[in-house]
Amino acid sequence: MYIVKRFFTMLLTLWIIVTLTFLIMHMIPGDPFSNDSKTIPEAVLQNMRARYHLDEPLAVQYALYLKNLLVLDLGPSIQSKTTDVNTLIARGFPPSALLGIQSIVIALIAGIALGTVAALFHKRPLDYISMFIAIIGISVPSFILAPLLIKYAAVQWRLFPVASWGTWQHTILPSLALSVTPLAVIARFMRTSMLDVLQQEYIRTAEAKGLSTWSVVIRHGMRNALIPVLSFIGPLFASVITGTFVIEKIFAIPGIGKYFVDSIFNRDYPVIMGTTIFYSVILVVTLFLIDLSYRIVDPRIKLSSKGD
Amino acid sequence: MKATTTDPITSDPRFTPADRSRLSANRIASPGLPLWKQRTYSIFRHRLSLLGLLLLVVIIALALVGPLLVPYSPSSQSLLKTNLPPSADHWFGTDDLGRDMWARTWSGARISLLIGFTAAAIDLVLGVLIGGIAGYCAGKGRTGDRIDSLLMRIIEILYSIPYLLVIILLLVVMKPGLLTMIIALSITGWVGMARVVRGQILQLKQQEYVLAAQKLGTSHAKIIFRHLLPNAAGIIIVNLTFTIPSAIFSESFLSFLGLGIQSPIASLGTMANDSLGVILSGQWWRLFFPGLMISLTMFAFNAFGDGLQDAFDPRSNR
Numbered sequence: 001m002y003i004v005k006r007f008f009t010m011l012l013t014l015w016i017i018v019t020l021t022f023l024i025m026h027m028i029p030g031d032p033f034s035n036d037s038k039t040i041p042e043a044v045l046q047n048m049r050a051r052y053h054l055d056e057p058l059a060v061q062y063a064l065y066l067k068n069l070l071v072l073d074l075g076p077s078i079q080s081k082t083t084d085v086n087t088l089i090a091r092g093f094p095p096s097a098l099l100g101i102q103s104i105v106i107a108l109i110a111g112i113a114l115g116t117v118a119a120l121f122h123k124r125p126l127d128y129i130s131m132f133i134a135i136i137g138i139s140v141p142s143f144i145l146a147p148l149l150i151k152y153a154a155v156q157w158r159l160f161p162v163a164s165w166g167t168w169q170h171t172i173l174p175s176l177a178l179s180v181t182p183l184a185v186i187a188r189f190m191r192t193s194m195l196d197v198l199q200q201e202y203i204r205t206a207e208a209k210g211l212s213t214w215s216v217v218i219r220h221g222m223r224n225a226l227i228p229v230l231s232f233i234g235p236l237f238a239s240v241i242t243g244t245f246v247i248e249k250i251f252a253i254p255g256i257g258k259y260f261v262d263s264i265f266n267r268d269y270p271v272i273m274g275t276t277i278f279y280s281v282i283l284v285v286t287l288f289l290i291d292l293s294y295r296i297v298d299p300r301i302k303l304s305s306k307g308d
Numbered sequence: 309m310k311a312t313t314t315d316p317i318t319s320d321p322r323f324t325p326a327d328r329s330r331l332s333a334n335r336i337a338s339p340g341l342p343l344w345k346q347r348t349y350s351i352f353r354h355r356l357s358l359l360g361l362l363l364l365v366v367i368i369a370l371a372l373v374g375p376l377l378v379p380y381s382p383s384s385q386s387l388l389k390t391n392l393p394p395s396a397d398h399w400f401g402t403d404d405l406g407r408d409m410w411a412r413t414w415s416g417a418r419i420s421l422l423i424g425f426t427a428a429a430i431d432l433v434l435g436v437l438i439g440g441i442a443g444y445c446a447g448k449g450r451t452g453d454r455i456d457s458l459l460m461r462i463i464e465i466l467y468s469i470p471y472l473l474v475i476i477l478l479l480v481v482m483k484p485g486l487l488t489m490i491i492a493l494s495i496t497g498w499v500g501m502a503r504v505v506r507g508q509i510l511q512l513k514q515q516e517y518v519l520a521a522q523k524l525g526t527s528h529a530k531i532i533f534r535h536l537l538p539n540a541a542g543i544i545i546v547n548l549t550f551t552i553p554s555a556i557f558s559e560s561f562l563s564f565l566g567l568g569i570q571s572p573i574a575s576l577g578t579m580a581n582d583s584l585g586v587i588l589s590g591q592w593w594r595l596f597f598p599g600l601m602i603s604l605t606m607f608a609f610n611a612f613g614d615g616l617q618d619a620f621d622p623r624s625n626r
Binding site: 012013027028138143144147148265267279287 | 356472560577599607
């Protein structure tokens with residue numbers, strides 16, 4: 001029951017996002033061809049507007065857009081006459097997804113490890129060192145870190161390729177740069193959560209049973225401490241998605257983030273709308289899945305519509 | 309006769325009066341750490357937030373007076389003095405248009421702080437208002453619950469859209485600039501604050517003093533402003549110390565992309581972006597100073613906020 005309700009809330013959210021995006025994009029005075037009006041004859045402009053249904057009333061355009069969305073057609077790109085938004089996303093998604101997944105994996109593994117170490121060595125030097133690293137990670141934005149990585153790791157020490165896309169080596173530096181902020185945030189979450197868990201009675205029971213520290217921490221501590229961290233995966237996704245805007249720009253990676261930023265400067269409205277909607281779908285679906293998953297991971301959270 | 313004057317228990321040699329000093333000694337005041345370790349810990353925690361506060365004061369002071377200390381304006385160009393490294397004349401060097409980096413860095417920091425504080429102030433008002441209404445109305449009859457769930461639904465939807473995407477969309481529609489930036493940041497920024505305030509109000513509402521005030525016929529406004537908000541102040545302030553750096557980050561992020569503050573006004577994000585092309589040719593100061601300033605500002609707020617959080621939350625000071 002909860003799942004069904006949550007599912008419809010998700011659909012409602014998506015519909016609101018689509019509508020808002022559509023309205024915001026059509027608040028702009030003029031249309032994508034306004035700038036060309038001096039060089040192109042009026043009759044041709046009329047034809048071009050008709051081609052993209054820009055001469056119809058707003059409501060009709062909206063209905064058309066929704067109708068196309070239902071068959072997953074995000075419309076044509078105005079800037080590049082030969083490709084449509086679907087092709088752009090299909091082309092840009094693999095690099096972006098690879099970067100995103102790699103950086104999330106790095107952030108999760110390193111963040112959880114760092115946070116756990118800090119909690120285990122609570123109020124000892126290792127704790128301070130880990131938390132100092134974490135606060136530095138939160139303070140230094142990825143777009144400052146990335147040029148430094150390029151300068152040192154790629155140019156001076158020649159460890160990795162400088163930029164662009166191709167082999168797996170190309171993905172390492174951008175993934176690292178992208179993972180630092182979420183890593184630091186996860187480490188801090190994990191530390192607090194682990195400290196909470198380590199005070200619980202079942203930990204004392206586990207220790208009293210004579211289990212090794214290792215198995216107490218991994219089997220009893222970590223599994224419970226991870227539950228609050230799960231709730232951070234949604235914002236983590238959002239932060240990685242927006243992070244790709246700058247990272248793909250700095251490393252010249254042909255991903256969706258780069259297409260999105262380019263489309264803003266080209267005023268390519270269908271592409272801006274399409275990518276925004278695409279990102280929102282990813283995020284909203286992820287939030288939905290996380291919500292379900294941690295109700296499954298933690299049986300104490302009831303799958304009911306009430307609660308929260 | 310004897311039995312009435314002496315208590316059989318106190319006269320019995322097997323019983324002795326309890327030693328009160330031993331009773332209080334049995335109470336565990338803190339976990340079993342040596343005193344010096346506890347002290348180092350609290351000093352460290354304190355020192356970090358103290359360091360943050362100190363840094364903040366220095367940054368704010370220099371953002372205010374920094375550009376006035378040098379005889380160059382942040383936007384005045386000098387084509388004879390382009391790309392100079394830091395020197396006695398130009399403390400932070402100059403950029404490719406011969407503009408003084410010291411003046412530009414501090415006026416960029418000024419813009420960052422202005423945006424951070426203004427956006428946070430708007431977030432504070434909107435967040436406390438909306439979160440407070442939602443939290444206070446919840447459980448107050450059918451209309452109250454409806455208001456709460458409507459507001460929560462709006463918050464939920466706004467929360468599930470990446471806020472930078474919303475800001476970018478708005479920046480595409482409106483003319484880029486300082487005001488647009490503040491509006492765009494405020495439209496989404498209050499959501500986090502509203503969630504926190506609502507949760508806190510829901511909790512505080514259960515307290516006995518609120519019940520007592522209600523039974524004594526205190527007005528809603530007085531309960532909210534005299535009882536609920538002052539008690540939620542701690543968590544609101546802590547949240548604020550994290551809202552400000554996040555607004556500052558968003559400003560530099562968007563300016564870095566070219567969507568935020570437009571040239572010739574200096575912004576740390578734009579300066580960092582301008583340095584991308586030249587950092588490999590050895591002009592390290594072009595990235596270093598604006599990057600350091602963004603990071604230091606974020607560090608100062610986060611460190612200070614951490615300390616505050618500990619101070620307001622006794623649980624985290626184990």
